[in-house]
Amino acid sequence: MDFVIIGGDAAGMSAASRAKRHNPELNVTVLEKTRDVSYSACGMPYNIADPNRDIEELVVRRAEVFREKQGIHLLTGHCVHRLDPREKVVSGTAPNGDAFAVSYDKLLVATGASAIIPDLPGFDLPGVMALKSLEEGRAIKEYIRSRPIKKVVIVGMGYIALEMCETLRSLGLAVDMVKPREVFLPWMEEKLAGVVRHEVETHGVDLHLGQRINEIQAHGDRLQVICDDMQVDGDLVLVAIGVKPNSGFVAEAGVELGMQGSIAVDRLLQTSDENIFAAGDCADAYHVVTGRKTWIPLALRANRAGWAAADNVCGKSVSLDGVAGTAVFRVFNLEVARTGLNSQEARDAGFEPVQVVIQSRSRAHAHPGSTAIHVQMVADRASGRLLGAQMVGAEGCAHRINATAVALHCQMTVDGFAQTDLAYAPPFGPVWDPLLTAANQLLKKLG
Amino acid sequence: MDFVIIGGDAAGMSAASRAKRHNPELNVTVLEKTRDVSYSACGMPYNIADPNRDIEELVVRRAEVFREKQGIHLLTGHCVHRLDPREKVVSGTAPNGDAFAVSYDKLLVATGASAIIPDLPGFDLPGVMALKSLEEGRAIKEYIRSRPIKKVVIVGMGYIALEMCETLRSLGLAVDMVKPREVFLPWMEEKLAGVVRHEVETHGVDLHLGQRINEIQAHGDRLQVICDDMQVDGDLVLVAIGVKPNSGFVAEAGVELGMQGSIAVDRLLQTSDENIFAAGDCADAYHVVTGRKTWIPLALRANRAGWAAADNVCGKSVSLDGVAGTAVFRVFNLEVARTGLNSQEARDAGFEPVQVVIQSRSRAHAHPGSTAIHVQMVADRASGRLLGAQMVGAEGCAHRINATAVALHCQMTVDGFAQTDLAYAPPFGPVWDPLLTAANQLLKKLG
Numbered sequence: 001m002d003f004v005i006i007g008g009d010a011a012g013m014s015a016a017s018r019a020k021r022h023n024p025e026l027n028v029t030v031l032e033k034t035r036d037v038s039y040s041a042c043g044m045p046y047n048i049a050d051p052n053r054d055i056e057e058l059v060v061r062r063a064e065v066f067r068e069k070q071g072i073h074l075l076t077g078h079c080v081h082r083l084d085p086r087e088k089v090v091s092g093t094a095p096n097g098d099a100f101a102v103s104y105d106k107l108l109v110a111t112g113a114s115a116i117i118p119d120l121p122g123f124d125l126p127g128v129m130a131l132k133s134l135e136e137g138r139a140i141k142e143y144i145r146s147r148p149i150k151k152v153v154i155v156g157m158g159y160i161a162l163e164m165c166e167t168l169r170s171l172g173l174a175v176d177m178v179k180p181r182e183v184f185l186p187w188m189e190e191k192l193a194g195v196v197r198h199e200v201e202t203h204g205v206d207l208h209l210g211q212r213i214n215e216i217q218a219h220g221d222r223l224q225v226i227c228d229d230m231q232v233d234g235d236l237v238l239v240a241i242g243v244k245p246n247s248g249f250v251a252e253a254g255v256e257l258g259m260q261g262s263i264a265v266d267r268l269l270q271t272s273d274e275n276i277f278a279a280g281d282c283a284d285a286y287h288v289v290t291g292r293k294t295w296i297p298l299a300l301r302a303n304r305a306g307w308a309a310a311d312n313v314c315g316k317s318v319s320l321d322g323v324a325g326t327a328v329f330r331v332f333n334l335e336v337a338r339t340g341l342n343s344q345e346a347r348d349a350g351f352e353p354v355q356v357v358i359q360s361r362s363r364a365h366a367h368p369g370s371t372a373i374h375v376q377m378v379a380d381r382a383s384g385r386l387l388g389a390q391m392v393g394a395e396g397c398a399h400r401i402n403a404t405a406v407a408l409h410c411q412m413t414v415d416g417f418a419q420t421d422l423a424y425a426p427p428f429g430p431v432w433d434p435l436l437t438a439a440n441q442l443l444k445k446l447g
Numbered sequence: 448m449d450f451v452i453i454g455g456d457a458a459g460m461s462a463a464s465r466a467k468r469h470n471p472e473l474n475v476t477v478l479e480k481t482r483d484v485s486y487s488a489c490g491m492p493y494n495i496a497d498p499n500r501d502i503e504e505l506v507v508r509r510a511e512v513f514r515e516k517q518g519i520h521l522l523t524g525h526c527v528h529r530l531d532p533r534e535k536v537v538s539g540t541a542p543n544g545d546a547f548a549v550s551y552d553k554l555l556v557a558t559g560a561s562a563i564i565p566d567l568p569g570f571d572l573p574g575v576m577a578l579k580s581l582e583e584g585r586a587i588k589e590y591i592r593s594r595p596i597k598k599v600v601i602v603g604m605g606y607i608a609l610e611m612c613e614t615l616r617s618l619g620l621a622v623d624m625v626k627p628r629e630v631f632l633p634w635m636e637e638k639l640a641g642v643v644r645h646e647v648e649t650h651g652v653d654l655h656l657g658q659r660i661n662e663i664q665a666h667g668d669r670l671q672v673i674c675d676d677m678q679v680d681g682d683l684v685l686v687a688i689g690v691k692p693n694s695g696f697v698a699e700a701g702v703e704l705g706m707q708g709s710i711a712v713d714r715l716l717q718t719s720d721e722n723i724f725a726a727g728d729c730a731d732a733y734h735v736v737t738g739r740k741t742w743i744p745l746a747l748r749a750n751r752a753g754w755a756a757a758d759n760v761c762g763k764s765v766s767l768d769g770v771a772g773t774a775v776f777r778v779f780n781l782e783v784a785r786t787g788l789n790s791q792e793a794r795d796a797g798f799e800p801v802q803v804v805i806q807s808r809s810r811a812h813a814h815p816g817s818t819a820i821h822v823q824m825v826a827d828r829a830s831g832r833l834l835g836a837q838m839v840g841a842e843g844c845a846h847r848i849n850a851t852a853v854a855l856h857c858q859m860t861v862d863g864f865a866q867t868d869l870a871y872a873p874p875f876g877p878v879w880d881p882l883l884t885a886a887n888q889l890l891k892k893l894g
Contacts, residue, residue, distance in 0.1 A: 010878070040812045043873045047813065057813045288868070299878045300871050321866045328870035337870055365487045366494065366504045396846055398875040402867075402882075403849035409867050410857035419768045420849075420856050421735070423775035423784055424747050426490045428845040431457070431746045435849075 001026055003313055004090060004104035006080050007246075008032030009039065010299055011280025012110035013061070014306030015313075016072045022314040028072050029102055031090065033079035036134040037063050042299055044137035045163040049170045051145065055138050083107075083253035085273045106275055106313045109255075109263060110306060111246035113281035113297050117239055122216030127223050128237045131160055143236060150174060153225050153234035155213060156241035157184060162196075162331040164238055165205050169332075175205045176232045178225060179241070182210040187342055189376040191357050192392045199334045208232060243297060245282040258284035259295035267319040269309040277313065279305035286322030288409050289340050289387055290349040296325050325388075326405040328398045337401035340388025340408045343378050352381040356441040360434035362396040364426035371395060377404075377414075377438040384413040384446055389435065396429060403435055414442050448473055450760055451537060451551035453527050454693075455479030456486065457746055458727025459557035460508070461753030462760075463519045469761040475519050476549055478537065480526035483581040484510050489746055491584035492610040496617045498592065502585050530554075530700040532720045553722055553760045556702075556710060557753060558693035560728035560744050564686055569663030574670050575684045578607055590683060597621060600672050600681035602660060603688035604631060609643075609778040611685055612652050616779075622652045623679045625672060626688070629657040634789055636823035638804050639839045646781045655679065690744060692729040705731035706742035714766040716756040724760065726752035733769030735856050736787050736834055737796040743772050772835075773852040775845045784848035787835025787855045790825050798827040798834060803888040807881035809843040811873035818842060824851075824861075824885040831860040831893055836882065843876060850882055861889050 003019055005012045008030045016028050030037070038061045047055050066072045077095030084091070091101040115130030117123050129140050143149070151174040154161050161177060168175050177200075184207070185193040201207060211227035216237055218224075224233040245262040256272035258264030263278035265271055267286065271278050281297035283305065301323050311318040326339040346353035355378045363370035373393035379386050389404040391397040407417045418439035424431050432440070450466055452459045455477045463475050477484070485508045494502050513519045524542030531538070538548040562577030564570050576587050590596070598621040601608045608624060615622050624647075631654065632640040648654060658674035663684055665671075671680040692709040703719035705711030710725035712718055714733065718725050728744035730752065748770050758765040773786040793800035802825045810817035820840035826833050836851040838844040854864045865886035871878050879887070 040873065040878075042871070042878075043811055043813055046815070046873055050815070053813075060812050298871070300868065300880075300883075303878055304866070321863070322868075324868035326868045326870045328872045328875060330872060330874045335875070339868070339870070364490055365507050366490055366500075368493070368497070398870060398872065399843055399846035400849065402847065402869045402880070403853045405869055406850045406853040406857070406859070406864070406867050409863065410853070410859060412853070412857060416768070416856065417853070419751070420853050421747065421769075421771035421773045421786070422849045422852055423773045423786070423845060424489070424745070425775045425777060425845065426487065426493055427777045428775060428782070431487075431489075431750055433747075433849070436747075 001105045002103060003028050003106050003108070004102055005030045005108040005110055006090060007110035007112055007280065008037035008074060008076065009041070009110070009112055009280070010302035011306035012108065013038040013066065014303045015108050015110065015279060015310040016066065017070060018307045018310035019314055020070050020072060022310065022316065024071065026314070030072060030074045031078040031080055031092070031102065032074070032076045034133055034135050035076045037066065037074065037076065039134045041132065041134065044131060045160070045167045048137065048141045048144070049167040055134070055141050058134065081249055083249050085253050085255065085276065088275060107277065108309050108313070109250055109276065109278040109282060110280045111282045113243035113245050115239060116242045116244050118213070118241070120213065120215050122218070123239065125216055125218050125223060127235065128216055128239060130239045131164060132243055144171065147235065149235040151234040152236045152238060153178060153223070153232050154238045154240055155179065155225065156239065157207070158240060158242060159327070159329045161240035162200065163329055164240065165200065166332050169203055169205065176208065176234065177205060178208040178211050178213065178227060178232055180210070180212045184209060188338070189342065189357055189390055192374050192376055192390055195374055195392045196331060196334060196336055199332050203332045243281065245295070245297070247282050259293050262295040264293070268312045268317070269305055269320065270312070277309040279309045288322045288324050292349065294323065294325070296323050298327060321409060324405045324408045326401060328401060333394050334392055335395065335397035336392050337397045338388070338390040339401050339405040341378065342388060342390065346378055346380065346387045351387060353378050353387065354381050354442065354445050356438055356445055358434070358438045358441055360437050361430055362393055363428065364430055367426040373397060373434045375434050375438040377442050379414045379442050379446060381446060384415055386412050386414050386417050389438065400433070400435060414439050414446060418443055448552045449550060450475050450553050450555070451549055452477045452555040452557055453537060454557035454559055454727065455484035455521065455523065456488070456557070456559055456727070457749035458753035459555065460485040460513065461750045462555050462557065462726060462757040463513065464517060465754045465757035466761055467517050467519060469757065469763065471518065473761070477519060477521045478525040478527055478539070478549065479521070479523045481580060481582050482523045484513065484521065484523065486581045488579065488581065491578060492607070492614045495584065495588045495591070496614040502581070502588050505581065528696055530696050532700050532702070532723065535722060554724065555756050555760070556697055556723065556725040556729060557727045558729045560690035560692050562686060563689045563691050565660070565688070567660065567662050569665070570686065572663055572665050572670060574682065575663055575686060577686045578611060579690055591618065594682065596682040598681040599683045599685060600625060600670070600679050601685045601687055602626065602672065603686065604654070605687060605689060606774070606776045608687035609647065610776055611687065612647065613779050616650055616652065623655065623681065624652060625655040625658050625660065625674065625679055627657070627659045631656060635785070636789065636802070636804055636837055639821050639823055639837055642821055642839045643778060643781060643783055646779050650779045690728065692742070692744070694729050706740050709742040711740070715759045715764065716752055716767070717759070724756040726756045735769045735771050739796065741770065741772065743770055745774060768856060771852045771855045773848060775848060780841050781839055782842065782844035783839050784844045785835070785837040786848050786852040788825065789835060789837065793825055793827065793834045799829055800825050800834065801828050801889065801892050803885055803892055805881070805885045805888055807884050808877055809840055810875065811877055814873045820844060820881045822881050822885040824889050826861045826889050826893060828893060831862055833859050833861050833864050836885065847880070847882060861886050861893060865890055
């Protein structure tokens with residue numbers, strides 16, 4: 001059987017390796033459009049922050065290992081343009097410019113997502129860069145290394161924008177951040193978002209919110225981002241306004257799309273075509289809280305879905321529960337974490353959200369070094385079900401959020417969650433874990 | 448109605464405050480045998496470590512506040528010796544030596560637990576000390592402050608012994624630890640226990656296992672702990688071999704005892720006498736994994752049970768699910784965490800335990816500062832249910848264990864847990880959280 005995989009990063013290479021482990025006789029072909037496979041994209045901001053580290057360190061397993069040790073037919077520089085589901089053939093362009101075509105019995109689309117670049121004048125200028133692929137990371141690192149850069153403008157204020165603003169500040173660069181919406185971290189509860197915003201501004205970053213961007217102009221070596229009311233210039237412009245799924249040729253082939261242009265898959269990772277699977281940032285998923293489809297492109301799901309797709313291709317039926325929307329990032333000295341729905345998302349999903357926002361401490365009463373932990377927690381009034389939580393603090397947020405994530409998978413009520421036996425020792429938290437304090441407050445509000 | 452509470456620490460004062468909040472008209476009397484109420488006992492090792500901090504900082508709320516602001520009739524120095532359930536009277540000795548007697552309609556026994564002191568020669572010598580009550584903590588701190596102490600012998604190697612060994616080393620004191628059993632941390636998986644043992648020994652602590660202790664002798668200012676094969680001396684001997692529930696007068700009154708001499712309570716915290724409740728370290732609890740009774744005296748349960756007892760006394764029926772046996776402590780640079788059952792406990796409870804021990808990392812691939820995280824995870828072969836986990840590492844264990852604790856409350860299978868959407872960002876862990884790697888390995892072993 002020919003198992004063809006388009007895309008050689010997290011989902012694709014996880015699937016390829018797993019399929020070969022299940023069935024060494026299987027012909028597994030991977031078509032990757034860049035020269036890079038199996039790398040830690042999320043590690044790029046931290047690698048770029050350290051001029052002494054080679055960006056190639058982010059490669060988890062080299063192409064030769066997949067080819068020679070694992071017997072995977074891995075073709076880099078192979079860009080797929082077309083999918084013919086009736087003939088079961090994918091075709092595209094090889095590195096030398098020649099056309100190629102490959103037949104499949106089972107196909108896995110693991111094409112990932114790409115940075116969104118606005119269709120506005122100047123966004124194609126040299127020095128206007130994005131950060132999603134390792135190629136882009138390599139280009140940014142090289143750009144900073146080889147030029148006397150002093151100042152960067154970041155367009156966007158999401159996870160990657162904030163991680164990169166920390167990176168750039170640590171390199172001694174001035175950073176301006178600009179975005180069209182008035183609200184900083186719109187998915188985050190207002191008070192918690194304010195704590196994050198304060199942290200960013202305290203680290204000398206200039207934030208410009210509510211600024212519609214019209215174009216980027218080059219003035220000699222400088223780039224100028226022109227907004228409605230202002231302009232801001234830098235030696236480099238990082239565009240980090242979000243990502244979009246790479247699903248174009250799949251949609252053209254008639255495969256059904258789901259949320260936000262991602263490829264619709266069932267719990268077996270199967271698309272509307274029974275021979276085509278999709279996994280990773282290009283595919284959608286079920287949300288364990290709403291039971292509905294969502295599109296949350298994150299690394300763990302990509303790896304997990306790659307495995308599950310390979311399992312199903314190899315006849316070992318595996319059904320994925322879905323995602324809880326758990327995410328965490330660090331920005332300067334803060335850990336920022338979320339899982340599940342915020343109040344607006346809860347309302348949109350038909351729940352009647354009841355929310356609390358509490359402030360607790362990262363260590364016990366009278367324990368030195370304690371810092372504030374802010375928790376938002378939301379539940380459904382009718383059912384008492386826990387729907388989501390957000391946390392911000394200098395310590396103790398990144399891993400704590402997982403307790404709530406597990407509770408969401410189990411459809412736990414706030415009452416049930418408030419009874420959980422969470423760990424306590426003075427260096428690690430108060431007797432009542434901040435999540436339990438939030439749950440206790442929420443219980444009162446639920447009445 | 449007269450609500451009388453015996454014991455003024457976590458469970459007792461939580462109950463008193465809660466009852467007064469529910470019903471300000473209620474007569475709430477607390478009888479506390481020491482002069483201390485409402486303090487963070489778990490914080491004592493960290494307070495003792497800092498000569499510049501007053502041990503009174505550990506008091507969370509002072510007696511006057513309970514009396515004056517909350518209207519609680521709080522009597523310190525009142526030691527209860529006798530309980531008459533038929534007459535509904537408790538009696539004992541007041542600070543001036545006079546006898547007292549108090550009638551109740553509802554009684555809460557929140558007498559806590561005391562350090563076990565072996566009935567052997569010399570354990571009553573000056574300088575042989577234990578650490579459970581604030582009085583004992585105050586005495587130890589004062590003993591160290593006022594004498595030219597150079598060396599301490601700790602009898603026992605449990606949580607408190609290890610926390611205190613860190614404290615004493617940080618004060619520049621030499622520490623020997625001695626215990627009769629051959630096995631270091633017998634409840635912990637062997638490999639993980641070895642990591643902890645190595646950490647302790649690396650910090651210059653001499654461990655003597657398998658040494659039966661026969662007596663303690665005083666030689667001038669020095670104390671000598673005499674074992675079968677050796678003797679070890681110090682300026683202070685800390686006895687930390689465990690605690691026992693303070694349930695003597697309750698048992699004498701005919702109230703039913705449960706596990707290890709603790710007071711048997713149902714999910715409403717009610718004892719075998721419908722007017723008598725028990726909460727905190729003196730009472731037992733249901734284990735959420737086995738469904739059976741257990742006795743695990745820890746602070747969160749004490750606080751929670753105090754609240755629940757007060758709720759039930761005030762007619763707001765609250766049923767507690769039980770404990771998962773979640774516990775964490777720090778020893779030098781390690782976080783040590785556990786929840787649920789170990790393999791032996793699982794076997795004893797009638798499960799067929801299947802266990803994995805894995806080693807993962809605290810940060811992502813190629814992220815600087817990453818350290819080892821060791822995880823043990825155990826499941827039941829027949830049902831696939833997750834039964835427990837243990838973790839050891841320099842970072843990322845104390846809060847991570849909570850995800851497993853929540854899974855235990857939900858009776859999750861390993862399969863279900865392996866699908867949970869846990870947080871990922873490079874500074875905080877690998878893409879596959881160490882707990883998920885353990886669960887994936889365990890799934891393979893379960894077949």
